[in-house]
Amino acid sequence: xxxxxxxxxxxxxxxxxxxxxxxxxxxxxxxxxxxxxxxxxxxxxxxxxxxxxxxxxxxxxxxxxxxxxxxxxxxxxxxxxxxxxxxxxxxxxxxxxxxxxxxxxxxxxxxxxxxxxxxxxxxxxxxxxxxxxxxxxxxxxxxxxxxxxxxxxxxxxxxxxxxxxxxxxxxxxxxxxxxxxxxxxxxxxxxxxxxxxxxxxxxxxxxxxxxxxxxxxxxxxxxxxxxxxxxxxxxxxxxxxxxxxxxxxxxxxxxxxxxxxxxxxxxxxxxxxxxxxxxxxxxxxxxxxxxxxxxxxxxxxxxxxxxxxxxxxxxxxxxxxxxxxxxxxxxxxxxxxxxxxxxxxxxxxxxxxxxxxxxxxxxxxxxxxxxxxxxxxxxxxxxxxxxxxxxxxxxxxxxxxxxxxxxxxxxxxxxxxxxxxxxxxxxxxxxxxxxxxxxxxxxxxxxxxxxxxxxxxxxxxxxxxxxxxxxxxxxxxxxxxxxxxxxxxxxxxxxxxxxxxxxx
Amino acid sequence: xxxxxxxxxxxxxxxxxxxxxxxxxxxxxxxxxxxxxxxxxxxxxxxxxxxxxxxxxxxxxxxxxxxxxxxxxxxxxxxxxxxxxxxxxxxxxxxxxxxxxxxxxxxxxxxxxxxxxxxxxxxxxxxxxxxxxxxxxxxxxxxxxxxxxxxxxxxxxxxxxxxxxxxxxxxxxxxxxxxxxxxxxxxxxxxxxxxxxxxxxxxxxxxxxxxxxxx
Ligand code: SF4
Numbered sequence: 001x002x003x004x005x006x007x008x009x010x011x012x013x014x015x016x017x018x019x020x021x022x023x024x025x026x027x028x029x030x031x032x033x034x035x036x037x038x039x040x041x042x043x044x045x046x047x048x049x050x051x052x053x054x055x056x057x058x059x060x061x062x063x064x065x066x067x068x069x070x071x072x073x074x075x076x077x078x079x080x081x082x083x084x085x086x087x088x089x090x091x092x093x094x095x096x097x098x099x100x101x102x103x104x105x106x107x108x109x110x111x112x113x114x115x116x117x118x119x120x121x122x123x124x125x126x127x128x129x130x131x132x133x134x135x136x137x138x139x140x141x142x143x144x145x146x147x148x149x150x151x152x153x154x155x156x157x158x159x160x161x162x163x164x165x166x167x168x169x170x171x172x173x174x175x176x177x178x179x180x181x182x183x184x185x186x187x188x189x190x191x192x193x194x195x196x197x198x199x200x201x202x203x204x205x206x207x208x209x210x211x212x213x214x215x216x217x218x219x220x221x222x223x224x225x226x227x228x229x230x231x232x233x234x235x236x237x238x239x240x241x242x243x244x245x246x247x248x249x250x251x252x253x254x255x256x257x258x259x260x261x262x263x264x265x266x267x268x269x270x271x272x273x274x275x276x277x278x279x280x281x282x283x284x285x286x287x288x289x290x291x292x293x294x295x296x297x298x299x300x301x302x303x304x305x306x307x308x309x310x311x312x313x314x315x316x317x318x319x320x321x322x323x324x325x326x327x328x329x330x331x332x333x334x335x336x337x338x339x340x341x342x343x344x345x346x347x348x349x350x351x352x353x354x355x356x357x358x359x360x361x362x363x364x365x366x367x368x369x370x371x372x373x374x375x376x377x378x379x380x381x382x383x384x385x386x387x388x389x390x391x392x393x394x395x396x397x398x399x400x401x402x403x404x405x406x407x408x409x410x411x412x413x414x415x416x417x418x419x420x421x422x423x424x425x426x427x428x429x430x431x432x433x434x435x436x437x438x439x440x441x442x443x444x445x446x447x448x449x450x451x452x453x454x455x456x457x458x459x460x461x462x463x464x465x466x467x468x469x470x471x472x473x474x475x476x477x478x479x480x481x482x483x484x485x486x487x488x489x490x491x492x493x494x495x496x497x498x499x500x501x502x503x504x
Numbered sequence: 505x506x507x508x509x510x511x512x513x514x515x516x517x518x519x520x521x522x523x524x525x526x527x528x529x530x531x532x533x534x535x536x537x538x539x540x541x542x543x544x545x546x547x548x549x550x551x552x553x554x555x556x557x558x559x560x561x562x563x564x565x566x567x568x569x570x571x572x573x574x575x576x577x578x579x580x581x582x583x584x585x586x587x588x589x590x591x592x593x594x595x596x597x598x599x600x601x602x603x604x605x606x607x608x609x610x611x612x613x614x615x616x617x618x619x620x621x622x623x624x625x626x627x628x629x630x631x632x633x634x635x636x637x638x639x640x641x642x643x644x645x646x647x648x649x650x651x652x653x654x655x656x657x658x659x660x661x662x663x664x665x666x667x668x669x670x671x672x673x674x675x676x677x678x679x680x681x682x683x684x685x686x687x688x689x690x691x692x693x694x695x696x697x698x699x700x701x702x703x704x705x706x707x708x709x710x711x712x713x714x715x716x717x718x719x
Pocket of ligand 1: 336395
C-alpha cells in the first residue's frame with residue numbers, strides 16, 4: 001500500500017480547499033444526473049468526441065512508429081519525474097541566464113498572489129490570457145477580479161466560457177457543450193461593441209471574437225499564459241495552439257507571466273521531437289497544430305521584455321509521493337482520454353467538478369486535492385469510470401488510468417470505508433446504460449477493475465452486475481497485474497460468468 | 505523557508521519515500537530520415553494544401569516575379585519585410601515596401617496589407633514552417649499582425665520529419681511553428697480559418713534549378 005496522504009506525517013500537502021477549481025460542490029453521481037438530463041449537451045459532446053476520435057485514429061495510424069513514440073514519450077516523462085529536483089534547478093538557471101525571473105508557488109493561494117503582484121507592478125488593470133489549465137486550476141481570473149483586475153480569455157472557446165459565466169467542459173475544446181446558437185446569444189448579450197445583427201455562422205462568430213480581442217492584443221501590456229512544456233536544458237517554454245491568440249499574448253505585451261505546473265518539464269530540447277509528434281496528433285487529430293510558440297527568457301527587440309515563470313506545486317508533490325499515482329503527472333493534457341471515454345461522453349466535463357475532467361481528471365483531481373472524507377465530491381471521482389481501458393489505449397504517454405482508478409478506489413475504501421462509491425458506481429453504469437453502442441462485453445471487460453476491499457475480494461459491482469456479487473464474492477485481481485489476471489484462465493472464467501449472468 | 509526550498513524539499517522527500525523505478529528511455533522512432541527532393545517537396549505540398557495554405561513554385565531567378573504576382577493577387581499594396589530580407593526579392597513588386605524595425609510599434613503593423621519573409625526550416629511530413637526570427641524573418645510580431653503572410657521556403661531547407669527539422673534549430677531563438685493559416689474548431693468542431701493570426705498563408709517554394717513540375 002502506498003501512502004495516501006490523509007493527514008499522514010511528512011506527506012506533502014494537497015491543494016488547498018476553497019481556492020481555484022479542483023473540487024465541485026456535489027459528487028460525480030449527483031452532478032452526472034443533472035448533466036444526463038441535458039440531451040443537447042450529450043449530442044454536442046458525442047459529436048465532438050467522435051469527430052476528434054476519428055481524426056486522431058487517422059493521423060496516428062499514419063505514423064508507423066507511433067507506438068515507439070508513445071514508449072519514448074512515456075519513458076521521458078517517467079525519467080523527468082525521477083529527476084525532477086535537478087531538472088527544475090537546471091530549468092530555473094537557464095531561464096534566469098536568459099533574463100527571465102523564476103517564482104515558486106507552493107499552492108494556488110501563493111500562485112495567485114505572485115501573479116497579482118506582478119500584474120500590479122505593471123500598473124495595468126487588464127491582462128490578456130492564453131488558454132491555460134494551470135491558471136484555471138488556481139482560479140486566477142477570479143482572484144484578479146477580486147482585486148479589480150480584469151482578465152480577458154483570448155482563446156475562442158475560453159472566451160465563450162468566460163462571457164457565458166460558465167465552466168470549461170473539455171480540456172481541448174472547453175465550450176464544446178455549447179452550440180452555435182447559444183454562442184451567438186452569449187456574444188450578443190455579453191460582448192462589448194458586438195454587431196447586433198450577428199448570426200450564428202461559426203465564421204462570423206469567430207470574426208466577432210477577432211474584432212473584439214484585436215484591440216486588447218494591441219493595447220494590454222501584460223499577458224498570462226500556461227505552458228505545454230518547459231525544457232530544462234535550455235529554459236525554453238512552449239505553447240501549442242491554433243488560433244494565433246497565443247502568439248498575440250506571447251509576443252505583443254511588454255510583460256509575460258507564465259504559470260506552469262512543475263511536472264511540465266522535459267529534459268532536453270531534442271525531446272520536443274517526440275512531444276511535437278505525440279501532442280497534436282493525440283489532441284486535435286492534426287499532424288501539427290497551426291501554431292506553436294517557443295521562447296527562452298527575453299529576446300531584446302522581440303517580444304516581452306519582462307518575463308516571469310511561476311512554477312506551481314498545488315498538490316503535485318503529493319501525487320508524486322504516491323508511487324502508483326505519480327503516473328498521472330506524465331499527462332500532457334492532450335484530451336485523447338476524454339474523447340474515448342464512454343462515461344465522459346454521456347456526462348460531459350462539468351460532472352467532474354474540476355478543471356481536469358474525464359479519465360485523467362478522475363485520477364489527477366483526487367490526488368491533487370486528496371480525498372478528505374466520504375462526503376468529499378472528489379472521493380467519488382475514481383468511481384466515475386467503467387474501467388473499459390479505452391483511455392489507456394489512447395494515451396500518448398501510456399498512463400495506465402484504469403490501474404490508477406483501482407488504486408484510488410482502494411485508497412478511498414481504506415480510508416473512508418464503503419458507502420457513496422456504490423452510488424458512484426451506479427452513476428457510471430447509468431451513464432453506460434444509455435450508451436447503446438457499448439456492448440455488455442465492453443462493460444464486462446472492466447469487471448476485474450472494480451472495488452475490492454481489504455479482504456482482496458470484489459464485493460460490489462455496478463448494476464446490472466451488483467446482484468451477482470451480492471450472492472458471492474469474486475477474487476480481486478492483484479492491483480498491478482490486472483492484465484495478467486485478465487489473460488488468465490481464472491480471469492476469463494470470471495468475466496464469462498459475469499457476462500452470462502448479467503445478460504440472462 | 506522560501507517556497508523554492510519547500511517545493512524542492514517535498515519533491516526530494518517524495519522520491520525517497522516512494523523511490524522511483526529507474527528507466528532507460530527507448531529511442532526506436534524514426535530519425536535522420538531523408539527523401540529525394542521530388543518526393544519531399546510533393547509531400548510538403550500535399551500537407552500545406554491540406555491545411556489551406558496556397559503553394560507556389562519557382563526557381564531563384566523567377567522569385568521576384570513570383571512574389572510580385574502573389575502579392576498583387578492578394579491585393580497587397582503596402583508590404584512589410586524584415587531588415588534582412590534580400591532586397592532583390594521585391595524588385596518586381598510595384599507597391600510600397602516597408603522595412604520593419606524595433607522602433608515601429610506593433611499596432612502599426614496592422615496597416616500592412618501583407619508581409620514577406622524567409623523561413624528557417626520546414627517539415628514536410630506535417631507541413632510545418634519554422635520561423636526563428638532570423639534576419640530574413642524578423643521579429644515575431646511582423647509575421648503575426650498583418651493578415652497575409654507570404655513565406656519563402658527554399659527546397660534545401662525542407663526536412664522530412666519533425667526530428668530532422670528540429671535538429672536544425674537553435675533552441676534559444678524565439679521560434680514559431682506555422683502549419684497553415686490561423687484556425688479554430690471551437691464552435692461545434694467546425695473548422696474556421698483565420699481567427700487572430702494571419703488569415704492567409706502563401707508559401708513560395710524556391711528551387712535552385714527550374715522546377716520539375718510546372719506550378
Ligand atoms: S491522460 Fe493521457 S490521454 Fe489523457 S489527457 Fe493526459 S496525456 Fe492525454
